[in-house]
Amino acid sequence: MADKIKSWDELKVLRQKALSDIVGKSDEWVVLIGRATCGTAAGADQVMSVINDSIEEQGLDNVKVLSTGCFGNCYAEPVVEVRRGDMPLGSGTRYGYVDAARAQEIVIKHLKKGEIIEDAIIGQDREVYIP
C-alpha cells in the first residue's frame, strides 16, 4: 500500500521512480498481450496461458508478461508485442494473428534466441505518430 501523494512535487518524484522502474535491462524482455474485450474475444487469454507455460518450459527467467488494451489492429487479433527490457514503451515488435502455435514460436524464437519472426509482423504499412 503506497503512501498518498501530498504535493505536486511528490507526484513528480513518483514519476521519476516510475520511469526508472519501467526501464529494464537489455537482456530482459517485456511481452504485451492485447487483452481488451476485442483481444479476449479472439482468444488472447489462451495465448497468454500458452506463453506463460512455454516460458516456464523453456526455463526463461528474464521475461515479464503484461496485459494491455486495444492496439487498434483489430483485424489481426490476438496481437502480441515483444519489447527488449531497456527499450521505451511502445517500441516493440508487433505480431498479429497469434494462435497457440505462433505463441510458442514467439517464446522459442524471439524470447529465447532473440530472433524476430518477420512474416508474423503486422502494422508496418501504417504509421502511427504519438505527439
Added chain:
Amino acid sequence: MSDQVRQVRIAMRNCGIIDPSNIMEYIARDGYEALGKSIFELTPENVIDIIKSSGLRGRGGAGFPTGTKWEFTGKSQGNKKYVICNADEGDPGAFMDRSILEGDPHSVLEAMAICGYAIGSNEGIIYIRAEYPGAVERLQEAIAKAEELGLLGDNIMGSSFSFRIRLYLGAGAFVCGEETSLMNSVQGRRGEPRIKPPFPAQKGLWNVPTNINNVETFANITQIILKGADWFRSFGNEDSPGTKVFALAGKVNNVGLIEIPMGTSLRDVVNKIGGGVSDNKEFKAIQTGGPSGGCIPAAHLDIPVDFKSLRELGSIMGSGGMIVMDESDCMVAVSKFFLEFTAEESCGKCTPCRIGNMRLLEILTRITEGNGTEGDLEELQRLGRTICDTSLCGLGQSSPNPVLSTLNHYMDEYIAHVRDKKCPSGTCTNLLTFIILDGKCTGCTLCKKVCPTSCISGERKEIHHIDQEHCIKCGACFDKCPFKAIIKK
C-alpha cells in the same frame, strides 16, 4: 513526412502501450501532471480558457465546443454541480470509447477531475453501459488505485480540491446515450428525454448544473492542458481541430480502431489506413455516424473528414463509426437495418419518433419485399423530414438520416426496387429469382426435400424445376445444393 498519411494518437496515446492496471505506467507517461498543473498553477478560468482556445469539439456526435460547455456550467450558480462522463456508447459497431476505457482509464478520470476543478464540482459520475464489463472492471480498479495514491478523493495531492468519481451502469437502452435521458436514468427514472432549454449546464442531474462530455472528449483534455491550445490546433483543421478516433468496419481490409487528424480525406482513410476495400471489390459507399448518420458515395471520397463536410453531405461525424460498403450491399436494406434499430430503441415519449419511425420501417420493409410503389418514395422523404423536424430528442431528430441520405445519393436503387422489383446488389431475397441450371442439375432431389412449399418438381436423376409462383425465396434450396446448380438473380 507531412504529406504522409498517418495516424496521430492523442486520445489513444496510451492504448496498447501501457498496462492499464498499472497506475505507475500511466504516471510515468505524464499521468496526473495535467491535474497537478491545473490545481497548483492555473485558476479554473485559465483551464476553461485553454480548452476554449483549443477548439476541442465534443466527440460524442453533436460536436458542441467543449470549452464553451465548461464555461456555461462554470458560470451557473450553485454550490453543487456534477461532471458526467457519457460512456454509454450505444451506436452499433462503435467501440472507440470502450477501447479508451479499457486501455487507458486514468486519462478519463484525470480529465473529469480537471473539469470538476474548472467548473466547481466535487462529484463525477461515469454512466457506462452494462454491456462493457471489461471496461467497468478497469475503471473500478483505476478509481481505487487513484484514491489510494491521493490523486482522486479528498484533498487531491494535498490541495483543498476534492473530487470523487463513481460508476453508474446503464440497462441497455440506446436512448440513454442522449444526455437528458441519461440524467433521468441516473435519477432512477425511465430513460426519456427532457425538453431543452434548460440545458444540463443550467439544470442537469437533480436539477443542478451538470457538465456532460463523451469519453473521447475527456481523453483529449490532459494533453491540451499540458501541451497547450496551439499544439492541439496544429492537428486537424479550422472547423474541426485535433484528431478523431474511428471504428473502421465493413468491407475493408484493416478493420479496427484508427485515430486520424481531422481533415484527412475519406479516400485516404479507406485506402491508405484501411488497406483498401476487401476482396478487391468496388467501393460503393461509406456509412458514418451509426444509426444517426448517412451514406457517402464514391463521388465524394475526396472530402475531408470533419464535422462540416460530413454534415453538408447529409451525414454526420457521430461518435466515430465508419462502415465501408461494396457492390454487394443494398442501400435500401442498409437504411432498413438502421431504422429497425432506432424504431426498436425509441423511448415512445413523442409521437413523431414513436409512430413516424414505425411507419418509415413499414414502408421500407414493403419496398425490400417487392411491394413498394413510387409514391412510397415521396412518402419516405416527407415523413422522414417531418420526423427530423419535430422529434423531441436527438434519437428521433436523426433516425431518418440513413433513409434520407440513401434516397439522395442512391435514388436509382430505390427505383429499381419499386418499379422494376429488382435488387441490383442481389441482397433483398424477395426480389431475387431462384433458378435451377439445366447444365448442372444432377437430379439428386436434395433441394426438393428441403423446400418448405414443395414447389420444386422433378424425379430422381431428372433435371429439377422451381415453380416461381409458389417459391417464397427462402433460399433453402440454394444453400442445400452440393453442385452449385441453383443461382439467384
